Each structure stands twice: as structure tokens, then as C-alpha cells.
Amino acid sequence: MSASRRTVGVIGGLGPAATADFFFRLVSRTEARRDQDHLHIIIDNNPLIPDRNAARKGGGPSPAPDLAASAQRLESAGAEILCMACNTAHAYERDIRAAIRRPFLSMIDATLEETSRRCPQARTVGVLAVDACLEAELYQKSLAAGGRSAVILEGGAQASFMTAINAIKAGEAGDEPARRMRAAVQELTLQGAEAIIAGCTEIPLVLHSRDAPVPLISSTDALVERVIIVAGGALRKSDQFA
Amino acid sequence: MSASRRTVGVIGGLGPAATADFFFRLVSRTEARRDQDHLHIIIDNNPLIPDRNAARKGGGPSPAPDLAASAQRLESAGAEILCMACNTAHAYERDIRAAIRRPFLSMIDATLEETSRRCPQARTVGVLAVDACLEAELYQKSLAAGGRSAVILEGGAQASFMTAINAIKAGEAGDEPARRMRAAVQELTLQGAEAIIAGCTEIPLVLHSRDAPVPLISSTDALVERVIIVAGGALRKSDQFA
Missing domain, CATH: 3.40.50.1860 (Rossmann fold)
Structure with a gap:
């Protein structure tokens, strides 16, 4: 010791x-x-x-x-x-x-610093997080202060992501939550995300870096x-x- | 709640x-x-x-x-x-x-009761455990009191099992600890074990029920x-x- x-x-x-x-x-x-x-x-x-x-x-x-x-x-x-x-x-x-x-x-500070370290050039950063996290703007404000723009899911895409999170919390097995997560990552990438913050600790339970075409920053890790x-x-x- | x-x-x-x-x-x-x-x-x-x-x-x-x-x-x-x-x-x-x-x-009582529940007919029970656990006879005494005989690893077989446990504790990846565990299970079966108590919480990290020809009782579970x-x-x- x-x-x-x-x-x-x-x-x-x-x-x-x-x-x-x-x-x-x-x-x-x-x-x-x-x-x-x-x-x-x-x-x-x-x-x-x-x-x-x-x-x-x-x-x-x-x-x-x-x-x-x-x-x-x-x-x-x-x-x-x-x-x-x-x-x-x-x-x-x-x-x-x-x-x-x-x-x-x-966890927010650690994740933002990891984002800056791994993706210093990324101007547009996707934030994958639950409704209350997005509404509190825990990530968006700091990203904006650092001169980056944040993109987030909205409407049906965010609702599908919430369904995945609640399924994980309910202990549901199978590929359904993972499929919804991969779709969420695709949507954020289509919106221009050059890096994506996995801003919910349920995400790494089903999503892997190979599932994303851009760097995925795990808030857990x-x-x-x-x-x-x-x-x-x-x-x-x-x-x-x- | x-x-x-x-x-x-x-x-x-x-x-x-x-x-x-x-x-x-x-x-x-x-x-x-x-x-x-x-x-x-x-x-x-x-x-x-x-x-x-x-x-x-x-x-x-x-x-x-x-x-x-x-x-x-x-x-x-x-x-x-x-x-x-x-x-x-x-x-x-x-x-x-x-x-x-x-x-x-x-944990000892829970495991012994699970053994009785799942394998009421087993007369000879293998105990897979580290040196100090075997020396303290945490499982053997109760098995004997219940009219069952315990079989344990000895000599080189127990040494190989201890190597596997220490490798898991050291965070070593790969199939080597699992291979040693499977050999330990085989050895206990050869000694007549009709059920095997996985009497160490490191065991389920690498060993699965499909690896054993007899019921494997997980002390963790x-x-x-x-x-x-x-x-x-x-x-x-x-x-x-x-």
C-alpha cells in the first residue's frame, strides 16, 4: 500500500x-x-x-x-x-x-478533457445523453465555451435512444438496445459530429467503438x-x- | 421502494x-x-x-x-x-x-445448501478452492457432517489451480487460467466428484458450467x-x- x-x-x-x-x-x-x-x-x-x-x-x-x-x-x-x-x-x-x-x-469535466485530448480538431461534437442531461446542458455549454458546436438528437431519434436506455435499465437482453444506439450514432454523424460523447453510463454496456464511424468518447472510461x-x-x- | x-x-x-x-x-x-x-x-x-x-x-x-x-x-x-x-x-x-x-x-452455508438442493444424491463432492480455504476445511467439515465425502486437488494439480487464481488476480487475459481450471475440474471428476463446488469467487470469471462434466455449484451465484x-x-x- x-x-x-x-x-x-x-x-x-x-x-x-x-x-x-x-x-x-x-x-x-x-x-x-x-x-x-x-x-x-x-x-x-x-x-x-x-x-x-x-x-x-x-x-x-x-x-x-x-x-x-x-x-x-x-x-x-x-x-x-x-x-x-x-x-x-x-x-x-x-x-x-x-x-x-x-x-x-x-465525470463531465473528465469527459470534456478526454474529448479535447483525443479530438483536438473536432469542431462539431455529438452528445449522446438522456433528456434530463441534455436539458441541463451539462456538455453543450462547455463545448460552446470552448468554441465547438454540439449536436444532439431530437424528436423520434431521441425517443428511440431513451427507449434503449430504459431497456438497459430494465435488464433487457438482446440486440435491440444496441441497434437503437448504433442508429443514434449514425444520426449524430449525419448531423456533422466529428466525435461523439457517450454521455450516459448505460451506453458502454451495449455500444462499442467499432460501432461508430467517428471517435466515441466514453464518459465512463x-x-x-x-x-x-x-x-x-x-x-x-x-x-x-x- | x-x-x-x-x-x-x-x-x-x-x-x-x-x-x-x-x-x-x-x-x-x-x-x-x-x-x-x-x-x-x-x-x-x-x-x-x-x-x-x-x-x-x-x-x-x-x-x-x-x-x-x-x-x-x-x-x-x-x-x-x-x-x-x-x-x-x-x-x-x-x-x-x-x-x-x-x-x-x-457464502459457505449458501453454497452448501445450493449443493444439497441441486445435487441431493451426490455422495462425493469436489471442492475447488485456494490453499487457505482448503486448510481451514470450510467446506469439507460440513460435507462430512452431512454424510458426503469431499475430494480436493493436491500437489501439482492444486499448485496449477493456484497459478490460475493468482493470474486472474493479476488481471491476466488469455485462455491460460481457464485451461488450468478445466484441468482442475477434470481431475476432481476423475477422483469421483459427482458435483463440484466452485469455492473461490475468482473461478466464475473464467470457468463456465459447459466446461464441467458434472454440476458446478458457484459460490458466487x-x-x-x-x-x-x-x-x-x-x-x-x-x-x-x-
């Missing part, structure tokens, strides 16, 4: 399969020869946190108090850096940061890499969306 | 890939149409807990204090039932139970099913080692 290692706290359950995928990638991307080379990670997988899309639409309670409580639970349990395996819930990032003393690593480095772990080489 | 649901605490990190697999199976086996149908699960993935095999051989500190501390951390964070994603560490089950007030669900039921979740149908 390195003295410089920091215990990681993960706010999760939004949804659970995406959290399990995030955890699996955190473990796989950590360079380790034995158990003790790995990071100490505490996960609060709380799927009972109110629905983010419903809250955004005014049809349900705000998830902010439960997100803040989850962050505090992790900090009390010993987490020294915190993160959250869900893009959309970053709309409540301020509430989370206000509830804790330890640093919170933003971007945060995984950031967390391992900041926590003092060693990063194992790997392709995103492998 | 059902009022009868109970928050699950998982002592993990022993090793991390096995804990991620346990978590993934917990999520996949829970019948859910949306995030909020899932269980609240808190995972303490602490890979810094001292090595169980080294401790057993007298070459390292006991993991008991850290296991007890992990259990207390989970209970303080809100866990209402606890479990541990590692067979071998159940040698310290008494220390864990003594440290908490909430119930602890034993046995505990996953037990936890979902006791926590008040609904169990989704699935084949073990799918």
Missing part, C-alpha cells in the same frame, strides 16, 4: 448495471499484480435515489438530498476522493460538493482513468470501449 | 475482480423494470486487507481486524444485512460476526441468490455460470 493512495467513494445506483460496469472498468484499468496493488473503493449503489428525468420534467422529487446524503455516507465511511457513475446526476453536482469536504471528481490517477493508482493500458 | 427491503453491505476486494463480478451478478439477477426496483447495496472493496493465504501459512498478518473493520464500516454506513464476496475469508467469519449487530449471510431473497428483492431466473 502506497501512503499516497486515496480511498475512492463512488455514488452509484443510477443505474446499478452502469455502476457495476464502472466498478469493473476501475478494477480492470488498474495495473496490479495482486489484490493489494488495487485501490480501496467504497460504492454506495443506491438505486432508490429519485429518478432524474422525472425530476427534471417536474414529475417527481429532486434527487439532490439523496445524492448529498450518499456523498456524506461515503465520506463518513472513509472516502478521500468522491465521484459519481452517472452523467445526468451531475446537474446536482453543486449540492453534492456542498455536502462534503473531500474533492469530487466531475474518462472518469475511470481520472479516478485511478488521482487516487494514486497505476493505469493499465487499454482501448476505450474494448 | 418496498418497506421490507434491506440495505446490503458487501465486504469485498478479496479480490476486486471477483467483487465486481459478484456485484454485477447481484444486479443482473434482481428482477427490475427500473433503477428503483433494485437493491441498495454498499460495497467496501478493500484490497488492502492482508493476504489470506500468506496469513494461513504464518507469513503475514491476520486479516481478521481489517475484515471486522470493513463490516463495521458497512454497518455504520447503513447496511442491514452483510455478506462477503470471498470464500477463504470466511475462516474469519466469527471475527466478523462479533464486530457487528446485523446478520451476516455466509449461491450467495447472490440468498442475498437478493433475504434483502427482499425479486429473483430473476437465470442459469448459473451463464
